[in-house]
Amino acid sequence: MLSNFKVVLVETSHPGNIGAVARAMKNMGMDQLRLVTPKFFPHADATARASGADDVLRSAQVYESLVEAIKDCQIVLGASARDRTISWPSVTARECAEKWANDASRENIALVFGRENSGLKNHELDLCHYLLRIPCNPAYSSLNLAAAVQVVCYELYVTSGQEHVSSIGDRGEDPLATAEQMEAFYQHLQQTMADIGFLHPERSKSIMRRLRRLFNRTQLDTKELDILRGILRFSQNHNLK
Template sequence: MLSDIKIILVETSHPGNIGAVARAMKNMAMHRLALVNPKIFPSAEATARAAGADDILAKAVVYDSLVDALADCQVVIGASARSRTISWPELTPKACAEMIASDVSKPSVGVVFGREHSGLKNEELDLCRYLLRIPSNPEFSSLNIAAAVQIVCYEFFAAQAVVEESRIGDKGESPLATAAQMELFYEHLHQALLDIGFMRPERSNTIMRRLRRIYNRIQLDTKELDILRGILRMAQDHQKS
């Protein structure tokens, strides 16, 4: 399970935090680190703070955008300490780890951590299926990013020992859709809803954000995604005729 989890840091401003995250990951036998537009990397300070986890830094992949970093992920989880006006399905680190550990399809997972001072933007959380919140003192809830990663990685490490192998119904014959496949679906859905006159362009952002919440809750697999896109194509063709 641990090899299927990618820790993703968005626009990290302090290179020492990258090194500390690498150390936290290696403590918990995790090695997939992705960096989206880090301010400074590589860095001697990151290497020093890694304290022996240099191999994690050496294999870290730098991306220009979060969309690119998530392209191969089937389950995307965004970590945030801030409350949001639009609700996402929320998980604690323990519940998140248990959910992933019990999934026999062994999905590729991306766990996204935002900027040190401002976290993730709403449009970045739009790419996430779940919101991960670490229970803490409500009067002082902001954690150092390395501390937050350490807590989350520990729960994943601990959960692998209690994996449940039973699954009712669907046995996971079709793999879960990746983030890249879901983005293509959302683009298709947006265009189809405009084509059939369901929504106006000026209101499309609000409606699409709500629709993302719906589809992100259900964990579509690739076969289900093909069916939905087939329905969209038929609706578009019917509108043209």
């Protein structure tokens, strides 16, 4: 789905960062990794930090220059946290995703990330159509390389519609309780609280009103309501013994 996006790392010093980037990419369904004169690659540290994203590392292409790495790309975005003296078109990671993640033309798009300690040089930014920004704390705007790639890939993943919504337990399988069922529950609850001596006549209205508000916000389903009614029945039976 996002195969037209190429993550390009320029002169990465630490091989572990290459592995961490590969992992970040695979998390978000991306596998097009390009490396411009990495200091060490292949390397055991890269494989270790990839944590199962070995296929992304194996398919990574190595280039002698950024010019070579982006020559088949129609759009080039250079990640930069530093302000530049010359005005430059810029997009945030989210704007990038909104603009190109679902682009029907499927142009090749390069996401270029610079060195860990100094980022991209001016002559490398000259090759980019846009500066790619990740909004963050202005007092400390330097992101770890893999973290920066993760943020950008995440925005692309979500905007492209690939976000997987996990289902926990039996969410949504049981229908919500009806108004009639809830009213029977409230009567049962009020009677049980009176039986165990918790509810006093002078306070019953205000307490029940608050409890109604509480359970109405919760929107109980029928299974949850059955559990609560079971607890109330147990309390009543236990109190009678």
